[in-house]
Amino acid sequence: MKTLLGLLLSSFFTALLLSAGASAERVKDIASVAGVRSNQLIGYGLVVGLDGTGDQTTQSPFTTQSFSNMLKQFGINVPEGTRMQMKNVAAVMIHADLPAFAKPGQAIDITVSSVSNAKSLRGGTLLMSKLKGIDGNTYAVAQGSLVVGGFGVEAGDGSNITVNVPSVGRIPNGATVERSVPNNFTGNQPIVFNLNRADFTTANRLATAINEMLGPDVAAAIDAVSVAVKAPQDPAHRVDFMALLENIEVKPGEEAARVVINSRTGTIVVGQHVRVSPVAITHGSLTVSISEDYDVSQPGAFAQGQTAITPNSAIDVEEETNPMFKFAPGSTLEDIVRSVNNVGASPADLMAILEALKQSGALNAELLVI
Template sequence: MIHRILIATLLAMTSTLAQAERIKDIATVAGVRSNQLVGYGLVVGLDGTGDQTNQSPFTIQSFNNMLQQFGITVPPGTRVQTKNVAAVMIQAELPAFAKPGQTIDVTVSSISNATSLRGGSLLMTSLKGPDGQVYALAQGNLVVGGFGAEGRDGSRITVNVPSVGRIPGGATVEKEVKNNFSSGQPVVLNLNRADFTTANRVAQNINEMLGPDVARAQDAVSVAVSAPQDPSHRVDFISLLENIEVEPGEEAAKVVINSRTGTIVVGQHVRVSPVAVTHGNLTVSISEDYTAVQPNPLGEGDTVVLPGSDVEITEETNPMFKFAPGNTLEDIVRSVNNVGASPGDLMAILEALKQSGALKAQLMVI
């Protein structure tokens, strides 16, 4: 069964000893982060797959404003056709330390009723940050992975999403985002997963390599490290820090259930108190039958059809299985597999164990 294979695979993975990881894989430097950019623009050059005029007034308005910037005024009342133009939103991620002149990738998405952006070109668009300032300019030809086809009878087929495209290196950085990396303050390492044990081990391993009191854990996430004030020396220092290996703390006992997909993940430290479990199914089947009743040959009366119901109750007999005290993950998996429980049955069993207090773990349903 699929769930047996999944649990067996997870068992093999979790039974191995924890491996040491580099600090750069489990933590980030506070203040060294990317920033989100967004912009609004027009894609032109489409093959009749742009916005429909009667349903996209903002596309016409944007198109007219663009023409006015080039000294072209559209006479009032002129019906402008925009089937080759699409209004789009542009989004990009500005990496940390990005300098003016560098290029970044952008994603272009239709915001109206354009059926496809394939073959289109994005006109120059300003990309702004949360503070409203322009940090990059985007322009270029789109790469669209999806496509669609439509017949005269209205039938159509679409592969992937043709209304979204990307422009590799399509935006040029115009402004640098300031950060406090060169401020001379202590470097703060933020763990990707909050854990007091991991934070303590990170501080201990740094102190063992660089000397006592160099690093100190502030909480379950942050570890403050005294660092040189000279920027060039700080780069060397961070390079040394991020390659120090640390053995992360083990996860708390946890069982995660995805009720939509039937996926169940049991953590390594899950334990069960002594308890006996049985789980059965009751099936009720009702079938309708009709019988014709005729009068005697010499009697009076009419033939009548009478309904009849047959009710059958079937209950599956499932054996009761026992969890011994202090069971390991391997014992739990073996007991569940022996009884032949399906993923749905296993969810019910785990929930019942949690309610009874026998399951010594967090039960999370996602």
């Protein structure tokens, strides 16, 4: 096995030198390994030490209940009916991502968010809280001082100003992992790569590149997303094997012809392979302006009659004389952009033109409106 790995590494570096000038991507940049993923954790806790910006306990009874339950763990019993005004305490939710292969004792970042009416978490300290997974098990314990990017200032007359969001903070390395998540990477199953974007061409090229380096029938494309690779059963050899595979360079397949329109911002992105069938387009606008003045007719001196006001309306019609332009068979992106720019169309006009082209069947691409 050591000899085989040595030969594979030699072949790998030779392939890297040969493909250095090619436009290609590493496997680790375009695909992920099935089963190697992060897991979400969530918890509930209390932040203390706030400067009067905590929860208003009259409107958040669960804060008082949580604080009383915590005091009981230290042998302190609060008499029932006691009204506690804890403006320096806030109830919060905690969430974090548990990375793949995280081991007990490692530290992870956490985000703390207020769940009641606390004005700010600035200067607060999170007390020890459990972070649980979807299965209900505790995987980490969180505690520490918060870093809050926002702040708020309130004057005596009720006016206030808030910058960013002071009710959310982070604690770098604020949680310690207590339990690892099992995975099947060390098993005897094949390693499966899942492409970040489904594409049959890319999947086929990835399997071909692996087979050219390691030998025939080592990798096989399952579908447009997944490529299965036969791997050693020894965990140490699987790590070496993965280090080899994830650095293989593959040229991804070209994307399908697509036009993306953002109707809110007017942004239009036209893909490389967008083509237009023979079609003629005219673009113009008609502007009608109506103005109205009033003429005053007044009788002469010592003459009988009354002052009369008569309207005097004027209508002006302006029409842009933009010429008609046409697309030749197989027009490319450059032809489309140049023709539309010559007409002087705005982004809104261009969206209307593209939608009309799609409806007429002349636009040979997928039109996405977001």
